[in-house]
Structures are given as structure tokens and as C-alpha cells.
Amino acid sequence: MTTHTEIAAPRRAKWQLKLPLLIWFSIAWLALMLLIAVTGDLWQPYEYQAIDLHARLQPPVWLEGGSWSHIFGTDHLGRDVLSRLVTSIQVSLLVALVGTLIGAVMGTLIGLIAAHFRGWVDDLVMIAIDYQAAIPFMILALAVVAFFSNSLLLFILLMGIYGWERYARITRGLALSSIQHGYAVAVRTLGASPWRIYGRHILPNIANALIVNMTLNFPQTIMLETSLSFLGLGIQPPMTSLGNMVGFGRDYLLTAWWLASLPALVIFFTTLAFALLGDWVRDRLDPTSR
Template identity: 65%
Template sequence: MSDITLNSAPAASATAAPPARKQARMPALVVFAIAWLAMMLLTALAADLVSPYSYTALDLRNRLTPPIGLGGEWVHPLGTDELGRDVLSRLIQSIRMSLLIAFGATTIGAVLGVSLGFLAAHFRGMVEQAVLALVDFQAAMPFLILALSVLAFFGNSLPLFICLLGLHGWERYARIARGLAVSAGAQGYAAAVRQLGASPWRVYGRHVLPNIASTLIVSMTLAFPEIILLESGLSFLGLGVQPPMTSLGNMVGYGREYLTRAPWILLAPSSVIVLTTLSVSLLGDWLRDRLDPTLR
């Protein structure tokens, strides 16, 4: 009887022990997204170092040279365009330009939206109604028509183009910032800090903003691919980045005229656009699942 009792004790304790918690692994698609975005960022930072040629260098004797795999040589791995310019060099510079525009426009939209959202949450009343009216107006206005009108009236320059794209989607940040700031005030910690004598800048900058940063970061990762696609569309129409500068959409716009004779001019930037937007979207979805406690 004692042997049965002693032998059953370890079994009972083993049964009662909680199962070991499995460590969550990062999905393979997310790993690919992070690796691709890291490669794009390194390419943009070291564009002048890794470009085999100048992106404006002409070589009319080697016009429309095919890439490797289609009869081309290693001198031009991705071929050349209609003016003999190296497609790989232009692609590297286009990645830098498109990422610069996307980062700048996303940052401008986030700063503008969060500032107006905090302004509406702090003052309430007429100020809040005015901000909400601007938000509704922005959401109802077709942004592409607005962008075409502004670029046609004021002309095109890179700073104006980035600021114009920064107006795209700011109303999302304003709604999020206002709602979360009002919720923070209802929870009491913002009001407690305010009663201790903290200024509004300190309340919103040191206490409210860190608590809503995860939501804003996820929103920025979801808006980032939209900016890339919008820049590509406007550049495709000839209203984006102007020569001699180049961007991914600019390359696609010029390559459409040679789609049947030299499809590599268009396929290279198109593939980068697809993979970059897909990677940012995958990373944004994964961050949302990781940072949102309601989804755990």
C-alpha cells in the first residue's frame, strides 16, 4: 500500500503541474518583411556607395540592353532603359527617394494629426467642433483630386510634394489622438498630473503620448504603404518627382512606354513597390497583434 502511495505521488504532482508555456515564434512572413525593409533601408542609406553607375549617366550605344537571364551581361545586371541608363543604379536611387518621401509624409501627417487631436481633447467646445469639422472635410475630400489641383496650380517641387502627401491620412491620427486623450483624462492619471501643477505640454508629451504611442506606431505602419502607392501613382501621372530625380513611380511611368520591348524597365520598380508595401503591411499587422492587449 505504501509503495502504491509513493509511486502515485510523483504521477499526481506531474499531472497537477501546469504545462510549460510555449514561446511564441515570429512568423516566417514577418521575418521576411523585417529583412526586406532592413535591406531597403540600408540600400537607401548607402545608395551612393552601392550604385555601380550614376543614375543620370547616358550610354546611347547600350540602349535597351536586356538584364541577366535574357541575354544580358553583368555590366548591367538589370539592363538599361531607353537612354542607356543603368536600371539597377536608377532603382537604388529611386528606393532612396521613395522612402524619403514616404517617411517624411508619414511623419508630417502623424505630427499634424496628433497635435490637432490633442488640441481638440484639451480645449473641447468650439475648438473640438472645429477640429472635427476639419477631420470630416478631409475624410470626405478625394485626396487625389486635391493633390492634382494643388500640383497643377502651384507647380511641383520636392518639399511641396512631401508636405502635400503629409496631408493624406492626418485625420486618422487626429481621431485616434483625440479619443485616446479623452480616455486618458477619464481614467484619472492625466487629471492627477494636471492637478499637481504640470503644464499641458508636460501632461500630453510625458504622460498621454507614451501611453498611446503603440497605437500611433501601428497606424503609421499601416499608412506608410498608402503613401508609397500614392507617390507612385502621382509620379506615374507625371505630377510627382520630376527629372532628373527619379522615384519608383517615376520609373514605372517611363517604363510603360516600353512594356512590350523592354519590360524589365517597369518590372524592377514594380516588384520593389509590391514587396515593400506588402512587407510594411505584414509588419504593421504583426505589431498590432503584439501591442494591442485586447488581441492577446
């Protein structure tokens, strides 16, 4: 009987679906982050680099000694933590988003090229993938940053390179198996060009795996950015980023814990929200799992 009622239940329209609570949280959090990143410049209470040595290491407002003039307190140079946090979110999101996008587009394209041309092109791509996978990325990043002095653009490109090999490998494997699939062959016998076959048929059909990989990759990119900045090799002061803030706040963990904890919390929730949302989006995108 239960199966019968299931079949009879009318299909809900796309956005009428009840979202799981965690997804609501994720969407809300990411929307908040995006809002902060976009509008932050308008309402930042202070310049993020403005130093006020009279107000060093002030605690946040809800702690003893805190004041409304610095809601999240100040750091060791008396800079407003809220203002710095806003700028850090802007920088870190920009680096992670653009970096992930570059990696995804580049990796997918390389994977498709390998799958389409096969032969020596494929061999070459596979060798490159294996090389990339065998080199610890942190070391590569250190080398690149050491050779070419650090700039935001270079850093974003570096983040873009991170993880391309996974996209390429996934895309190549899935494209190879789908090109033999009935629907790809069918579209080919209809006279479709390779562009149409890959763009309209194969890519949408393998997008699931790529989106999942992207949602795994995005938090990792944030983490990588954070780690490099923490080590002092990423975003350079006076510019600030989440990792950079955690790195400098580390020295004051015992006396001024909010310096490291607040950006760390932002990192934690952002990566978690993105991972949860990605998983959910994947389920929604697949018509066969509805």
C-alpha cells in the same frame, strides 16, 4: 493541465522570442531597402541619369542578351536600371518616411489639442477633419502641384498632409476617452501637468492605434507618391522615383517588361513588409497582450 504549464512557462526575454517567418522576411527586406538607400551612392555602378544610346533596352543579366555590365538591364535611353532603382528607392523612401512622419506628428498634435481644449477649438478641428476627409486627396494633390510648380520639398509636404485627418480623428477620440479614464484622473490628482498627462500616460496608451494607422498610412503614401509620379505630377525627370520608373516603363511592358516590373516589385514588397511589421510591432508594444 495545459493552462498550468502555460502559467509555469518562464517568460522569455524580449529579443529571444522566435520571430514568425514573415516578420523575418519583413525586417530583412526593410533592412535591405534601408541599406540600399543609405549606401547606394557608394556602389551605384553608373550615374542614374547617364545615358548610353548604344545600349538601349538591354535585358537583365539572366535573360538572353543580357550582360554583367548592366545587371538589371537598361531603359529606352540606355540608362542603367539598377542605378536608377537605387536612386528611386532613396527618393521614394525619403518622401514616404518624411511624409508619414509629418502627417503623424501633425495629426496627433491637432487631435490632442482638440481633445484638451474642447469647445470651439474642438469644433473647428472636427470641421477641418471632415473637409479633409471629404476631398479626394488626389484632386487636392493635383491642384497643389498645378498651382505651385513641383519641387521635392513641396511634394514631401504634400505627402505629409496626406492622412493627417485620420491621425487627428483617432487621437482626439482616444484621448477624449482616456482623459476620463481612472489613470489620467489619478495622475491629475497627483498634480501632474497636462504635458505629463498627455505625453507620459495618454499617448503611450493610445499609441497602438496610431502605430497601426501609421503602418497603413506608410504604404498608402508610397502608393500615392507612385500614382502621382506615374501620372507625371510627382517626381519630375530627370529625378527618378519608383512610381516615375513604373510610369515610364509602362510604354515598354511588352518589349522590355523589366523596366516597369522591377520597381513595381520593390513597391510591392516594401509596402507589404511595412504592413506586416507594423501589425507585429503593435502586438509587441501592448503589455496586456503579451
